[in-house]
Amino acid sequence: MVVKVYGPFYASPKRVLVCLVEKEIEFETSPIDLFKGEHKDPEFLKLQPFGQVPVIQDGDYTLYESRAIIRYYAEKYKSQGTDLLGKTIEERGLVEQWLEVEASNYHPPLDNLVIQILFAPELGLPSDPKIIQESEEKLGKVLDVYEERLSKSKYLAGDFFSLADLSHLPFTYYLANSMEKEYMIKDRKHVSAWWDDISNRPSWKKVLQQFGAPF
């Protein structure tokens, strides 16, 4: 059974794609054009009632929310490909902690920057300098904690690459490449080394090569 991933050209679905590559799981993709409103089609809403990507179909099993999907495959194929959950329940606890930090502390201000700096001009909407400034400040404080953490362990949850690091890839790609804010990473020595490490993984390079930079 081949896993089908909806929306491969966008950022959040790329969490799923890079996870599937790390876990050596075969998949196919089905494009969804958000700019044409395909995520609001009744047929798509049957799969994902909130009208968001990604969704996966795996036989008759349907699952959405990128961070739920990557947990599912990391657990289902625990001993295949890269182990992304840690070796003990305590290591998995730390993976979960940093996955939550990514979702709750890191992602919201970064998402604001992406919307204001990249998407607003694309859609012909004005950018709000106040939101940009506040979001950069918030993200900077989060990255200061990361800097301290990454001075003590190679990856976020410990000395092993995990879902917690992987989950940062698609949106940090914008920060490192597309918004003239790369100093936020480069000026922090340990964050910078961590980003160099995880963004050079063959899995992430393959996803970028096959599906392009996140849009």
Place this chain on the structure above:
Amino acid sequence: MVVKVYGPFYASPKRVLVCLVEKEIEFETSPIDLFKGEHKDPEFLKLQPFGQVPVIQDGDYTLYESRAIIRYYAEKYKSQGTDLLGKTIEERGLVEQWLEVEASNYHPPLDNLVIQILFAPELGLPSDPKIIQESEEKLGKVLDVYEERLSKSKYLAGDFFSLADLSHLPFTYYLANSMEKEYMIKDRKHVSAWWDDISNRPSWKKVLQQFGAPF
């Protein structure tokens, strides 16, 4: 070893408390006064570098982020107390999906309402009617999806109570009791039945009785 939970009087730590009660795990609590800034004390920041509650200490193991802590204990004591993760990997996948929906879709607009309606007046700050209106609209759309989902299964992830339902308890308590917005639940038949069911669990009543309504 008794688990120590920091910040029991606030809403997010109550996710942890209700989980520990469901799992029949002994715990003690350590109050943190956010209004006195105790979450910014250097000693506390050593435990939780972002200055947030909850944190737990369990022997020499420290963990933060409420939704990470509840996953940790649900897994560590899988066969003790209420099973909160489902019986199969596929059921756990759906628990993870709805935990993510709670964190990403449900919580942000509800949190905005709580801040604007309950906390701003408490802190002598003005409320923003535009944020209140937009947040209510967003939350209403999310609740419409819940209504549809809960017309088909008794709980969010299926016909079993899980972390996904439990995670909704502390903040939905505000919505159902403290903001004159209880119609958002009562007007939706299946959401209303679900809320009656989960908010009447002995575990939640015990947490409210012992630590008061979320603040």
